[in-house]
Amino acid sequence: MVVELQTNVQARYNGQSEPVVNDFTLMVATKNGSGSQTSNEVLIRSLFRMGIPVGAKNLFPSNIKGLPTWYSIRASKDGYVARRAVSEIAVAMNELTAAEDIQNLPPGGVCILPKEWKWGQRREDIVYYEVPVKETVAAAAVPADFRDRISNMVYVGVCAQLFSISLDIIRQALLDTFGGKEKPAMMNFGVVERAYNWAAENLEKVDPFRFEPMNETAGKILISGNEAAALGSLFGGMTVAAWYPITPSTSVIDGVLDYRHLRRDPDTGKETVAIVQAEDELAAVGMIIGAGWAGARALTATSGPGISLMAEFVGLAYFAEIPCVIWDITRTGPSTGLPTRTSQGDLLFLYTLSHGDTRHIVLLPASVGECFEFGWRAFDLADTIQTPVFVMSDLDLGMNIWMSDPFAYPEEPIKPGKVLRQEELEAFISEHGEWYRYKDYDSDGIAYRTLPGTDHPRAAYFTRGTGHNEKAAYSERSEDWVNNLIRLHNKFKTASELIPQPVTDYDASKSIGIITYGSNDPAVEEARDLLAADGLETNYLRIRALPLTQDVIDFVLNHKRVYIVENNFDGQMHQILRMEIPQDNRHMVSLALGDTLPMTAQWIQAQITRLERQPVQEK
Amino acid sequence: MPNALGLERTDYKGAPSTLCPGCGHDSISNQIISMAYDMSLPMHRVIKLSGIGCSSKTPAYFMGRSHAFNAVHGRMPSIATGATTANRDLIAIAVSGDGDTGSIGFGQFKHLVRRNVPMVYIIENNGVYGLTKGQFSATSDEGQRLKYYGLNELPSIDLCLEAIIGGATFVARSFSGDAKQVQTLLKAAVSHRGTAIIDIISPCVTFNNAPDSNKSYPYGKEHEIPLHEYDFIPAGYVQPYEEITADYEEGQTIDVEMHDGSRIRLKKLDKGHDPRSRHQAITILEQAQREQLFLTGLLYYEEPRQVLGETLQLTDTPLTDLPKEKLRPSKDTLDKLMQSFM
Numbered sequence: 001m002v003v004e005l006q007t008n009v010q011a012r013y014n015g016q017s018e019p020v021v022n023d024f025t026l027m028v029a030t031k032n033g034s035g036s037q038t039s040n041e042v043l044i045r046s047l048f049r050m051g052i053p054v055g056a057k058n059l060f061p062s063n064i065k066g067l068p069t070w071y072s073i074r075a076s077k078d079g080y081v082a083r084r085a086v087s088e089i090a091v092a093m094n095e096l097t098a099a100e101d102i103q104n105l106p107p108g109g110v111c112i113l114p115k116e117w118k119w120g121q122r123r124e125d126i127v128y129y130e131v132p133v134k135e136t137v138a139a140a141a142v143p144a145d146f147r148d149r150i151s152n153m154v155y156v157g158v159c160a161q162l163f164s165i166s167l168d169i170i171r172q173a174l175l176d177t178f179g180g181k182e183k184p185a186m187m188n189f190g191v192v193e194r195a196y197n198w199a200a201e202n203l204e205k206v207d208p209f210r211f212e213p214m215n216e217t218a219g220k221i222l223i224s225g226n227e228a229a230a231l232g233s234l235f236g237g238m239t240v241a242a243w244y245p246i247t248p249s250t251s252v253i254d255g256v257l258d259y260r261h262l263r264r265d266p267d268t269g270k271e272t273v274a275i276v277q278a279e280d281e282l283a284a285v286g287m288i289i290g291a292g293w294a295g296a297r298a299l300t301a302t303s304g305p306g307i308s309l310m311a312e313f314v315g316l317a318y319f320a321e322i323p324c325v326i327w328d329i330t331r332t333g334p335s336t337g338l339p340t341r342t343s344q345g346d347l348l349f350l351y352t353l354s355h356g357d358t359r360h361i362v363l364l365p366a367s368v369g370e371c372f373e374f375g376w377r378a379f380d381l382a383d384t385i386q387t388p389v390f391v392m393s394d395l396d397l398g399m400n401i402w403m404s405d406p407f408a409y410p411e412e413p414i415k416p417g418k419v420l421r422q423e424e425l426e427a428f429i430s431e432h433g434e435w436y437r438y439k440d441y442d443s444d445g446i447a448y449r450t451l452p453g454t455d456h457p458r459a460a461y462f463t464r465g466t467g468h469n470e471k472a473a474y475s476e477r478s479e480d481w482v483n484n485l486i487r488l489h490n491k492f493k494t495a496s497e498l499i500p501q502p503v504t505d506y507d508a509s510k511s512i513g514i515i516t517y518g519s520n521d522p523a524v525e526e527a528r529d530l531l532a533a534d535g536l537e538t539n540y541l542r543i544r545a546l547p548l549t550q551d552v553i554d555f556v557l558n559h560k561r562v563y564i565v566e567n568n569f570d571g572q573m574h575q576i577l578r579m580e581i582p583q584d585n586r587h588m589v590s591l592a593l594g595d596t597l598p599m600t601a602q603w604i605q606a607q608i609t610r611l612e613r614q615p616v617q618e619k
Numbered sequence: 620m621p622n623a624l625g626l627e628r629t630d631y632k633g634a635p636s637t638l639c640p641g642c643g644h645d646s647i648s649n650q651i652i653s654m655a656y657d658m659s660l661p662m663h664r665v666i667k668l669s670g671i672g673c674s675s676k677t678p679a680y681f682m683g684r685s686h687a688f689n690a691v692h693g694r695m696p697s698i699a700t701g702a703t704t705a706n707r708d709l710i711a712i713a714v715s716g717d718g719d720t721g722s723i724g725f726g727q728f729k730h731l732v733r734r735n736v737p738m739v740y741i742i743e744n745n746g747v748y749g750l751t752k753g754q755f756s757a758t759s760d761e762g763q764r765l766k767y768y769g770l771n772e773l774p775s776i777d778l779c780l781e782a783i784i785g786g787a788t789f790v791a792r793s794f795s796g797d798a799k800q801v802q803t804l805l806k807a808a809v810s811h812r813g814t815a816i817i818d819i820i821s822p823c824v825t826f827n828n829a830p831d832s833n834k835s836y837p838y839g840k841e842h843e844i845p846l847h848e849y850d851f852i853p854a855g856y857v858q859p860y861e862e863i864t865a866d867y868e869e870g871q872t873i874d875v876e877m878h879d880g881s882r883i884r885l886k887k888l889d890k891g892h893d894p895r896s897r898h899q900a901i902t903i904l905e906q907a908q909r910e911q912l913f914l915t916g917l918l919y920y921e922e923p924r925q926v927l928g929e930t931l932q933l934t935d936t937p938l939t940d941l942p943k944e945k946l947r948p949s950k951d952t953l954d955k956l957m958q959s960f961m
């Protein structure tokens with residue numbers, strides 16, 4: 001019976017198709033907390049070692065143990081790393097979701113599942129491989145404590161055999177995953193090898209999917225966005241990090257803890273980075289504002305609910321002009337929302353966070369490389385512009401591992417901004433005959449500050465969130481208030497020249513433009529190729545920071561139609577563009593997904609194709 | 620007479636106060652000035668921190684040559700934590716109110732003392748929200764009645780008890796009119812390595828109303844000041860009062876009459892109290908609460924425990940003074956690190 005069904009499918013493939021090489025997605029369904037993270041990492045590292053471009057998406061629940069989790073690994077010979085909605089191969093290790101996982105397979109798909117479930121093989125248009133998971137582990141003589149977790153290695157071995165990953169590569173990947181520790185690596189390898197051999201002897205391969213070595217990952221690294229952010233911050237001279245745990249931002253600070261030894265003072269063994277776990281986000285942001293005021297490079301990392309709590313304090317830092325860096329690793333909101341699902345839903349909130357007339361700088365990294373770069377650059381910007389700088393990453397970029405070129409060493413030295421230490425203050429006063437904290441001496445909106453502790457009788461000033469004049473004195477005069485806001489406005493203009501500029505691919509002959517930001521970039525790049533293959537050529541602009549720059553406005557105005565692709569429900573960047581572009585902007589079309597999952601190229605392609613091919617009535 | 624730094628007392632002054640004449644908070648500012656002058660505090664190293672409230676305005680009124688940070692309501696402790704962590708050489712002197720510390724900032728207060736952030740933390744406790752015009756605070760007496768807000772049926776929070784329970788290493792109470800004691804305690808507090816909490820009873824001349832008082836609310840009503848929040852006290856709203864003072868001996872109990880005719884009872888701790896005993900401190904504070912009197916003096920003191928910067932194992936050089944090469948690892952370090960991710 002079983003053999004018969006398999007023969008059916010085999011017949012389909014035999015009649016139909018070539019082998020599918022390095023161009024499919026393998027999805028592993030397990031239970032949260034079952035230890036599958038390790039086995040999945042081994043798989044992705046193996047492909048990476050084989051030189052195959054890979055992308056990983058971990059779809060996990062807000063739960064410590066037991067709820068379903070899906071990990072998909074995309075191999076792409078063309079180098080695409082965005083999420084695909086469809087997986088050709090399902091490793092169904094969670095009995096609770098298996099029915100759905102199997103249902104979701106496309107015709108011709110592959111399902112690997114434990115033999116002991118005795119599920120049978122109901123779909124005739126897919127391939128089943130049933131694997132004796134328990135038996136294999138039992139035979140491997142693994143200590144009882146490890147058996148459950150290590151059972152995940154069975155699917156690693158089976159996949160390796162079925163889809164052609166060599167055992168040697170797996171062994172290397174295990175060593176990578178266990179940080180070079182032989183003992184656990186080899187214990188796991190024992191199970192992998194056993195499963196591999198079992199599959200070689202017992203399974204007849206009838207599906208077309210195969211990995212083949214390539215040479216596309218040499219010299220590249222695999223890293224998560226949050227780890228990259230931590231490293232960037234450490235290379236950016238961060239001296240204070242205060243935080244309150246929240247998914248998906250926690251691993252930013254975990255990264256700082258993991259690598260702060262890079263900054264440990266070699267002479268004394270003491271720390272140059274203070275890491276304070278605060279009692280809440282109100283305190284976390286207060287600490288970095290206090291530290292930034294005193295002259296530290298201070299950072300916090302949080303997510304939406306934390307940002308909501310920080311709103312009042314951030315307004316103070318904006319108005320009193322105190323540098324600090326706030327990473328928002330966004331998740332799905334409003335409210336607690338879906339803590340383990342991705343979104344770009346905080347954009348508008350960050351842009352004008354706090355009451356009154358406020359505007360903020362928001363950096364929008366799209367890759368792990370930019371997480372590193374913006375990690376150090378954010379401090380230079382905060383110090384230079386004397387204001388809080390937000391960096392908005394998201395769960396997808398922050399928590400998943402991504403391929404990247406090695407990070408480039410910061411090309412610019414640390415920029416402390418306009419800080420007058422003792423001698424500089426003396427020189428300043430002898431040149432200007434005065435120094436006032438909020439006076440615009442350089443006509444760029446940015447004033448000079450002094451730090452507490454500066455040994456000069458005129459260094460002190462009064463920092464306040466209340467109305468103040470350029471001498472930092474309390475003032476209720478409306479002229480003082482307005483002049484101050486005008487200067488802050490000018491400062492913001494200066495900022496727009498200093499922030500990361502958009503990345504553009506523009507050709508005047510094309511009339512369709514796509515604008516996006518952040519982690520949608522890989523999906524947009526892929527969608528453009530799909531569209532082009534279908535005859536729809538597009539230009540592309542990726543916004544890397546707010547405030548908007550003239551380039552963005554020009555790009556919008558230079559097209560017949562511009563699609564704003566983003567991963568929130570309300571089309572928040574679209575709203576900002578409409579607000580900031582005074583000219584006719586009705587040709588902007590919002591493509592806002594916001595379905596809690598990372599963006600896919602297929603969705604973008606489908607939307608643009610639909611709208612371009614059957615245009616809605618022009619207004 | 621110049622102090623050890625060659626400075627006069629006037630050098631330690633700040634801008635003229637804009638508080639109501641006779642406000643207890645002004646007496647405290649004066650004592651801070653005297654203490655700083657007497658102790659020859661280097662003003663460039665002092666940071667003055669506060670939240671929001673009449674009390675929190677006072678850093679403007681002393682030590683004009685020191686950097687100051689008037690933060691948001693109740694959240695000064697986190698500013699203090701950040702600033703002193705960034706620069707361990709700073710001498711932090713903070714002023715807060717009973718609303719600022721006992722309500723909106725209660726959590727930050729408790730966590731500050733738990734971390735033993737090195738600083739002087741003064742609470743100017745008037746049992747009322749001064750700046751928003753006379754609401755009950757969490758330290759208002761149980762059973763107190765206000766014309767507009769009615770009867771306070773909730774027990775009052777004793778901020779000294781809270782500090783001791785929270786792990787504070789220096790806890791004292793005083794009365795703003797007792798210049799000598801306030802000064803002594805301030806000097807001890809500045810010398811303390813760790814968080815030093817001083818809760819100073821500081822009468823609000825304007826809003827500390829007794830039920831039959833005809834001096835404040837009714838007065839305000841007459842002047843048709845609407846009862847919503849003001850961040851200033853309008854001129855003419857306040858009758859000039861004399862500052863209330865109290866001079867009494869150790870072990871002595873005295874009654875002090877407030878501006879509104881109500882009385883508070885103060886008892887000065889004597890040598891019988893061992894401030895190193897946490898247990899004793901808690902016991903006598905609870906007893907004083909039952910007897911409705913305020914114990915003044917040094918209530919609790921702990922041998923220096925590690926301060927936050929030590930807990931964090933920070934460099935001796937303040938983080939804000941680290942040379943650039945200590946702020947950014949080398950290119951070689953990055954390249955090696957990148958290898959480990961390949």
Ligand SMILES: Cc1ncc(C[n+]2csc(CCOP(=O)(O)OP(=O)(O)O)c2C)c(N)n1
Pocket residue numbers: 671672673674675692715716717718719720743745747748749750751756848
């Ligand atoms: C977030 C926030 N909520 C409310 C206020 C209004 N507010 C200003 S001062 C104050 C109470 C101050 O009381 P206290 O700390 O006892 O100081 P006092 O004026 O009595 O010295 C309040 C509620 C504010 N400034 N910020």
Ligand code: SF4
Pocket residue numbers: 638639641642643644673674745749750822823824825826852
């Ligand atoms: S209202 Fe009360 S606390 Fe405020 S300044 Fe006047 S007397 Fe002082």
Ligand SMILES: [Mg+2]
Pocket residue numbers: 672716717718743744745746747748749756
């Ligand atoms: Mg008060």
